[in-house]
Amino acid sequence: MGARVTDAPSLAEERVASLDEVTYHGYLELSAILDAQHPLAPPELGAQVNAAEHFFIVVHQAFAWWNLSRSVTARPAAPA
Numbered sequence: 001m002g003a004r005v006t007d008a009p010s011l012a013e014e015r016v017a018s019l020d021e022v023t024y025h026g027y028l029e030l031s032a033i034l035d036a037q038h039p040l041a042p043p044e045l046g047a048q049v050n051a052a053e054h055f056f057i058v059v060h061q062a063f064a065w066w067n068l069s070r071s072v073t074a075r076p077a078a079p080a
Contacts, residue, residue: 036061 025031041053 033061 037054037057039050039053039057041049043050
């Protein structure tokens, strides 16, 4: 295991200073996820259209993130 190049905290260390500080919202970084949703349907189309568009965005973001995480973890190890 190599030495750390810097004394700066890792991303994980910054997100979770201690287990006492873990929150659902913080752990899942919900602010970043919710900020990535930009519905286009005008409100005058009604609540059903807006709900359907929001559902579409959420499902497709989750699908894309799942596939991305699977492709990253499924990469073969580089030859030594």
